[in-house]
Amino acid sequence: NEIIWHYYNKYSAGKKSFGKNFDQILFYTKSQEFTFNPVREMRERPIRQLLRENVNGVLKNRKGPDGKVLYREVVDKKVDAVWKMPCLQPASKEMLGYPTQKPIALLERIILASSSPGDLVLDPFSGCGTAVHAAEKHGRAWIGVDVTHDYFGKEGAIPLPATFTIVLGEDMRDSEYGMKLRLYSDYPFRTRTDGGPKDAFEREALALLRQNPEQAVHRFEEYEGQYSLRYATARRMGESCVQCHNNHPDSTKTDWKVGDVRGVQEIIHPLERDVVRTRDALRGTFLLVGVISGAFFLLSIAAVVAGNRRRVQRFSGAGKK
DSSP states (O other): OOOEEEEEEOOOOOSSOOOOOEEEEOOOOSOOOOOOOEEEEEEEEEEEEEEEETTHHHHHHHBBBTTTTTTEEEEEEOOOOOOOOOOOOTTOTOOOOOOOOOOOHHHHHHHHOOOOOOOEEEEETTTEEEHHHHHHHTOOEEEEEEEEEGGGTTTEEEEEHHHHHHHHHHHHHTTTTOOOEEEEOOOOOTTOHHHOSSSHHHHHHHHHHOTTTTTOOEEEEEEEEEEEEEEEEEEOOOOOHHHTTOOOTOOOOOOTTTOOOEEEEEEEEHHHHHHHHHHHHHHHHHHHHHHHHHHHHHHHHHHHHHHHHHHHHHHHHHHHH
């Protein structure tokens, strides 16, 4: 099932296309056992609706004592799959400055329709906490996780994928293997002071991967005093990435599109340990070959000596006869 959230209060500046004043919300369940509570909303104006009654299994219009058809006034209706609900504006009282913040009414409707009081609501991308606020308001237990670049200072937060990769790169750099992992872009966030390309290879990798994102760029060269393999691949924009980067206050580029190459992920692998390991392996191989060759040589000598002895014994026996 697909829900259309139509936010009619969004300004559309398009002159050659229809304005996109809606989002799609996917409605799905893990199994056939799930909670669904029909939701009702107020009508713009009350309507008159025929009163119906079951007469011997047949629905018929109900009539009064005078024989006239009876009506009732209806002020609400069942919510369908098109939700007309305004989006937040910069001047909205709810607005907390979070770029992807959703209205509390939207999250309340989702939670009321798909859970019961006491149920557990999980929001793994809680942001400013709209979903957990709605869950708390309506008597649901909740777990909220925020995904952010500054997760160190926020309880219950986890890093963005890019932030996690940066932290992983720092751990790799401090390991005994000496490998390095670099993320860089010509449009890094303002908070990343070392997020731009640092040398000719990184600048060349950015240019080549923008031309052909599917073709990795690699080179063997000296890096920080060690002969190394440098291997770079493109990091491309997904839909969620575009939404964040085009609205985040620290973003230095706000016109990204899905599929754009936003930066490069590079692995730098020093080869000194591999060279030493290969040299040791070759030394062991040569030693083993030498031992085997020596053994064959000794066996060959032994075989020659044994053959000579047999011939001598044969000649000696022939002389006595």
